[in-house]
Amino acid sequence: MENQEYRPGLEGVIAAETRISYLDVENEEIVVRGYNLLDLITQKTYVDVLGLLIHERLPGDEERKELERQLLAAEVPQAVWEILAKLPASMHAMDRLRTAVSALAGFDPEADSPDPEAERAKGVRLVGQVSTIVANLTRIAQGGEPVLPDPQLGFAENFVYMITGRRPDPAGARAFDQALIAYSEHEMPNSTFTARVIASTLSDVYGALTGAVASLKGPLHGGANEAVAHMMLEAGDVEGLDRLIREKLARKERIMGFGHRVYMRKFDPRAWILKQTLARLVDERGDEEGRRWLAMCQRGEDIMREEKGLYPNLDYYAAPIYYVLGIPIELYTPIFFAARTAGLVAHVVEQHAQNRLYRPRVRYLGPRGLKA
Ligand SMILES: CC(=O)SCCNC(=O)CCNC(=O)[C@H](O)C(C)(C)COP(=O)(O)OP(=O)(O)OC[C@H]1O[C@@H](n2cnc3c(N)ncnc32)[C@H](O)[C@@H]1OP(=O)(O)O
Numbered sequence: 001m002e003n004q005e006y007r008p009g010l011e012g013v014i015a016a017e018t019r020i021s022y023l024d025v026e027n028e029e030i031v032v033r034g035y036n037l038l039d040l041i042t043q044k045t046y047v048d049v050l051g052l053l054i055h056e057r058l059p060g061d062e063e064r065k066e067l068e069r070q071l072l073a074a075e076v077p078q079a080v081w082e083i084l085a086k087l088p089a090s091m092h093a094m095d096r097l098r099t100a101v102s103a104l105a106g107f108d109p110e111a112d113s114p115d116p117e118a119e120r121a122k123g124v125r126l127v128g129q130v131s132t133i134v135a136n137l138t139r140i141a142q143g144g145e146p147v148l149p150d151p152q153l154g155f156a157e158n159f160v161y162m163i164t165g166r167r168p169d170p171a172g173a174r175a176f177d178q179a180l181i182a183y184s185e186h187e188m189p190n191s192t193f194t195a196r197v198i199a200s201t202l203s204d205v206y207g208a209l210t211g212a213v214a215s216l217k218g219p220l221h222g223g224a225n226e227a228v229a230h231m232m233l234e235a236g237d238v239e240g241l242d243r244l245i246r247e248k249l250a251r252k253e254r255i256m257g258f259g260h261r262v263y264m265r266k267f268d269p270r271a272w273i274l275k276q277t278l279a280r281l282v283d284e285r286g287d288e289e290g291r292r293w294l295a296m297c298q299r300g301e302d303i304m305r306e307e308k309g310l311y312p313n314l315d316y317y318a319a320p321i322y323y324v325l326g327i328p329i330e331l332y333t334p335i336f337f338a339a340r341t342a343g344l345v346a347h348v349v350e351q352h353a354q355n356r357l358y359r360p361r362v363r364y365l366g367p368r369g370l371k372a
């Protein structure tokens with residue numbers, strides 16, 4: 001054991017064999033079940049990608065309609081709304097979401113079924129339920145009644161409708177859909193690793209996902225998208241952001257939305273594509289506030305490249321899209337989780353199908369031989 005190499009943060013360590021996704025950094029490709037994620041973002045819908053992740057192939061037209069029907073029909077039990085309504089409004093939105101995901105298990109008679117088909121069905125249902133819960137988190141905390149999906153609308157359109165109470169324009173719905181796809185799956189981030197570690201004890205999908213919510217809340221992971229929005233609001237304009245970032249760097253603080261364990265000194269391809277989505281959205285809408293945010297993002301990007309050699313990650317360009325769509329900032333990270341639910345379920349199913357318990361070892365640095 002003593003001679004084995006220890007890699008802090010398990011950097012570069014291969015922790016699983018998978019057929020779900022792979023970051024091919026050299027060729028700037030995010031492979032998802034054989035497809036390039038960027039092609040899926042530009043050419044497919046989130047519902048297609050959900051089918052690809054959970055059922056392992058892109059759905060045909062009828063299959064896509066059926067999947068969308070299942071998503072919109074996935075009801076959130078009344079008791080879960082009541083639990084959410086009783087939680088303190090001061091509780092972080094991701095903590096409220098974590099409680100709701102955990103509670104959902106109690107209303108699923110098949111929660112513990114290890115059958116892969118039952119797990120896939122649970123997965124689709126969970127994406128529908130989690131989206132409806134996420135969209136209503138702020139409303140419920142403010143004492144309101146949930147807005148439920150409208151069967152006349154598509155999945156992404158519905159998600160924005162449930163959040164804002166208004167049907168989005170086609171450009172807004174498409175931008176939101178693209179961000180959902182961008183967030184849907186990303187190989188072995190901390191949250192996916194967490195879910196697989198939990199699943200490897202043959203624990204259930206709800207438990208694995210509850211752990212993943214907790215992981216994703218952290219500002220070094222999913223929590224960065226809301227931190228980006230707060231930084232932009234604090235800065236106010238391009239000059240303000242310039243000052244703020246330079247001050248933060250002088251204090252050796254991290255700038256949220258930059259850097260990545262795997263891409264580190266390269267542009268996250270998803271950020272690059274969402275930057276274009278944002279620019280198109282702002283142009284199509286003639287949105288002046290959006291244009292100001294885009295200009296701030298560009299200045300931040302330039303400073304970070306010049307001063308630190310660091311590039312934006314997905315969270316940096318998802319945040320301004322959500323802001324332009326009028327989404328409350330506390331929902332940015334929960335939306336990340338809703339989108340990632342599809343990828344997480346795929347990983348839990350795969351882990352259960354080829355399971356070996358995760359149980360690594362340590363390099364012990366403490367004392368020995370003390371007398372009790
Ligand atoms: C969708 C996602 O979840 S993507 C990740 C979202 N998270 C963020 O945006 C948070 C900000 N980014 C970070 O904190 C980091 O880049 C992480 C956590 C994502 C990756 O970190 P690690 O792989 O552990 O890299 P590590 O923390 O060792 O950083 C390497 C160097 O880059 C610097 N660095 C990395 N990211 C940043 C940043 N955002 N701002 C300033 N400096 C940074 C570190 O200070 C360190 O510098 P040093 O070598 O001079 O000490």
Ligand SMILES: O=C([O-])CC(=O)C(=O)O
Nearest residue numbers: 185186188189190261314
């Ligand atoms: O891959 C990571 O470490 C984090 C990330 O970008 C994601 O989960 O989308």
